[in-house]
Amino acid sequence: MSSKEHGAQTASTRRQFVQQAAAAALSTALIAPLAPQASGKAPRAARSSSGYFDLQRAPDLIQIFTEDGDRKLSKEAGGRWTSQDAVVTTAVTPSGLNVSLSASNTGVKRIHLRWNGAVAGGQRFLGDHWERAYGDLEWRGVVPDRAMPWYFAAWDGARTHGYGVMTGPAAFCFWQTDSDGISLWADVRSGGKGLRLGSRALDVCTVVSRPGKGGETPFAALHAFCRQMCPQPRLADHSIYGHNDWDFAYGNNSAASTLEAAHLLASLSPAGKNRPYVVIDDGWEPAGPGKAGPWDGSNSKFPDMPGLTSDVRKAGARPGIWIRPTTAWEAMPDPWRIDGKHGSLDPTVxxxxxxxxxxxxxxxxxxxxxxxxxxSSVDILGRFGSGMGSGITDDHWKFREGQGRTTAEVVLDLYQTMRKGAGSAVVLGCNTFSHLSAGIFEACRIGDDTSGRDWERTRKMGVNCLAFRNAQNRAFYATDPDIAPITHDVPWEKTAQWLDLVARSGSVLFTSLDMTAVGPVQREALREALALAAAGQPLGEPIDWLETTCPQQWRLGGEMKQYRWQNPEGASPFNV
Incomplete structure (x- = not known):
């Protein structure tokens, strides 16, 4: 639901035009069988003799960037790299290449590790995002200055190789590739200042890689690599599906609308123990929607929250709720706020x-x-993932506790605190850092908001993140590509396809239902989608994702399907 400002307003004239144009195309089949020549095998291209680049060795260069300037470290015996008081150690272990840092007196900001060697030509590379995807993930050729957060995959025409760091690192790590080698950058700043370790040594990250295997698709290779990076994901014992009210209510929700959704979802969901969730999004808090706390009560539209959760269960559904816990409200004391960021709580306090x-x-x-x-990500770092790039956050700001821990360590501690507070409840992170969420939260939003008002936003954000990040599903957490809304503003023939894909993809399925837009046709489609989601499905695999940011060809449960995402007039060239 975060980045609400992106999805909450769309010009009515554009919506009308989209609806009229789409209605003219209703005679076209919604979901067609995939062309016979497509298959689940890796796409064919010019094959390199050996595309794998071995990172399980000492790097050829290590630099550190400090509050006083940059230094090139000198290589010593035993995997030690030194400059004055700063020492970076690399050690090959069964789990990967461990990287550690000590610096008693130096404020260290970044570490740069470089492996030299010819990178096989003709490869295509896929990186990840810091938190959610923003409709911009894609396979690309060599872009030397491209920052690829956490990990990247390299397809050499025959095999798909993986390079990354284990989940839960103590630094914000990103990769670069060029024709002469591979670089890893580890941002170890504390806030926007250099890390001051004192006598403490920091386990920065563990570098891992995986050579591709013959015959496996790029998607299968990436999923296997994600499992390698996160050997112990925290997963719910059931498939997560249901209803979230944001994409039709946009804060205009109530206990009554929640119960109405619970009764409808329960009636359309399959019988059995795995009941659908009905999630109350922004709008329940005492100050009203968009006010972000306090969270110690509710407003007049939600007069009895414990009673409401009981009623939702009686209706045959599971109650869920949204919260924005890291934003400061007016009564919060100044010492609780990040210094210089008065709207954000400081998680080190x-x-x-x-x-x-x-x-x-x-x-x-x-x-x-x-x-x-x-x-929480934008509250702490001051940027959404779409604007983080290689800089990640602004310089100079600091946490109240000082500069003794990296920002990644602070975030990991915050996530563990949330996890502890939630008890046995399933925790879904939104606007959370992917590699830091893995192993802590059962589910995570993998893309920016879809929309109940503008199909173009759902097409751009939803389809892209599901295609390029569903390989993380059940490896890091359960992937949530966001809502499949049923409203009057979005053409049903487009919504029907998105609902069908998410339900068959094995990811989290949330609908958002304007009850006046749910007729017999929609009810039948919902019944089928909810049954698929409740049972759990094999991971949906994009087939044409090496060629487009918005894949239309998918392998779903062994069946090939083709979707038509674009409107007749084509995709919008404007920011959505």
């Missing part, structure tokens, strides 16, 4: 951690079985 843990515990105590927390 003990009272803030206690408050966030108590807020999560309160929601669980009210009876909510799923807690979706939002906006």
């Amino acid at each position: 003990p009272e803030v951690k206690a408050q966030i843990e108590a807020d999560m515990a309160r929601l669980a105590g009210w009876g909510f079985e799923l807690i979706k927390h939002d906006f």
